[in-house]
Amino acid sequence: MAAFYKKAMARFGDVLTCQGNAPVGTPTTTSEGLDCTDSGKNTHINVNGRGNGIDLGGELQLKAGSKRHQHIVGFEQPRDGKTRFALVAIDLPAGVDTSRDTSD
Secondary structure, eight states: OHHHHHHHHGGGSOEEEEETTEEOSSOSBOTTBOBTTOSSTTTTOOTTOGGGTOOOTTSEEEEEEBSSEEEEEEEEEEETTEEEEEEEEEEOOTTOOSSSOOOO
16 A cells, blocks of 8 residues: 555655654655654644544654655554555645744
8 A cells, every 4th residue: 555655645756655753765855855754843743643543653654745845644553454544735834944943
C-alpha cells in the first residue's frame, strides 16, 4: 500500500519515507528542505490525530513538499486485519516562521 501512495505523492516532488522522526532510505530531505523531523513542533501542527483514534506518531509516514507546503500519508500498524491511514495536506500562510522553536 505504501508503494501506491509513494508513487502518487511523487507529483509533489521528492518523497521521504519516515519511521517516526527518522528517514528510511533515501532521500532524507526533499529538494525543498522538508525532512522527517518536521512533525509540526515549530508550527503547532501534529499528525498524531489522537482525537479520531488514529495515532501515527512513530509509525510509517510518507512526506513530500516543503516545510510550508507538506503532503503527508501516515500509516498505523494493522489491527484486526485492517490498515488505517491518514492523508494530510498542510499549507501554512506566508509569515509563519518554521525555523524558530516556539514549544513551551
